[in-house]
Amino acid sequence: MTGSEPDDAARWREAAELRGEHAGWVIIWLAPVGRFRAYRRLPGARRDTALTDPTAAGLASQITRAEQAARSPASTSDQAIKDS
Numbered sequence: 819m820t821g822s823e824p825d826d827a828a829r830w831r832e833a834a835e836l837r838g839e840h841a842g843w844v845i846i847w848l849a850p851v852g853r854f855r856a857y858r859r860l861p862g863a864r865r866d867t868a869l870t871d872p873t874a875a876g877l878a879s880q881i882t883r884a885e886q887a888a889r890s891p892a893s894t895s896d897q898a899i900k901d902s
Contacts, residue, residue, distance in 0.1 A: 832874040
């Protein structure tokens with residue numbers, strides 16, 4: 819799926835807005851596949867976090883859930899075990 823140039827420009831603006839709202843995340847618009855993608859190494863994560871969604875709102879929701887999961891007590895205890 820490919821979008822038109824005006825649509826892609828709007829999606830890039832949405833990606834820039836998401837970067838402003840979610841510091842610490844690399845957020846891009848992948849025009850050839852019609853999806854937003856976000857990357858971040860979250861505390862307590864076993865590997866880098868990579869999220870993708872066709873809508874900016876959907877990606878923002880995933881980012882929020884990933885950040886909440888990284889702050890959860892289970893994630894903290896998993897990190898403590900890993901660090902010991």
